[in-house]
Amino acid sequence: MEQRMTLCNLSIEMGARGGMVAPDQTTFDYLRGREFAPSGKEWDEAVAYWRTLPSDDDAVYDCEVRFDAADIEPRVTYGTNPGMGIGISEPVPLAPDDAAARLSFEKALAYMGFCQGESLEGQKVDYVFLGSCTNGRIEDFRAFASYVKGRRKHSDVTAWLVPGSWKVRRQIAEEGLDKVLEEAGFEIRQPGCSACLAMNDDKVPAGCLSVSTSNRNFEGRQGPGARTVLAGPFVAAAAAIHGVITDPRKS
Template identity: 45%
Template sequence: MMQPDDITFEYVKGRPYATNYEYSIDEWKELYTDDDAQFDKVITLDVTNLEPQVTWGTNPEMGVSFNEPFPEIQNVNDERAYNYMDLKPGQKAEDIELGYVFLGSCTNARLSDLVEASEIVKGNKVHPNITAIVVPGSRTVKIEAEKLGLDKVFKDAGFDWREPGCSMCLGMNPDQVPTGVHCASTSNRNFEGRQGKGARTHLVSPAMAAAAAINGKFVDVRKVVV
């Protein structure tokens, strides 16, 4: 169990399902770690200088920083992943020929994610080689995004603006990536066939996905002028 903090409380405040907020927050504040609690390990992560990440393989841990070459083969899982993704060690994310961009899923389609992505998309057009769709993370997110005019920003750029749902995250219904095609996806899983039979999924942030849709390939989003 993780102790909630003030940032979490503020995020929940005012949301449709946060009923009896004042009463609930008193209960939530009772969820804390005992002063004498013992932990097997304490890990501190400093991500101040973390570069944009891109996955090259077939599980979320098979990823590198944008400017980093794909690693050498260490085991049979790496070899299988490279074969499935049709990639080789030493290549970089910018070498990948993309065909699809999926900006959605419950993981990375919050309102803040869509706002960030829209700032990159605004005034631009989806690359002619890219099929790009946006699927808001929930009905509430979709409503709030449309109030801000984000749907128009994405549609004007050439994105499909969809209803909330699982969609291309797991190849739901017709929302599938064709066999052999590489997709920049803001979902949280990149297993073999996750987005369709033979689909090749690369997990990235919403900002990286938006930039890829416009440029037709992965680019360093930190260098994109908005």
């Protein structure tokens, strides 16, 4: 369910007006017994109604696009919007032919300090941020902890690990993930927005490179002059351990 929420959150980045996932048994299992969920007869009636919501089997759409997640390698951004993303093994692309698009592209690269054709793997990392409403869920902390277990945080990296809610913070403790993270040299901060949008003192200094699991990377998002590379929790974990942007599949 957490992954579905992230998909819906980020569908807007692909040009959608909104994102939806039809309710199914996974949805019902997730909702059953929660504080504000109906119970008893009301629960049965709610589920019966929810089962009517998915599109009909013969529904027709203007366009259908299918992606196989197995074909998508870890993604990172090289520019200043979430659309400027590449597979972690791919080089920064060449400038587009369109004059206006090229101007925006070159401005973004100048801000980030990257060059056309350059690889992001091996780029020195100063900060790592695990958090936000998009990737501060319990699944993200499980993923991060599974990678760093038995390793140590790189001494040159400042890492901010921020649960998306107090409920997630409690789950982290209940599952013992906090112990795993502490042994690897990480500290869990209080739940909130934190470095997702440079709240309070959680700002990345100008010029420093941050690998962030947030969903925005425009100029100054994590602090005036801060450079943000968006990535998933595994890539963030690998960066925190190795001190450079690293493909987690290789290490």
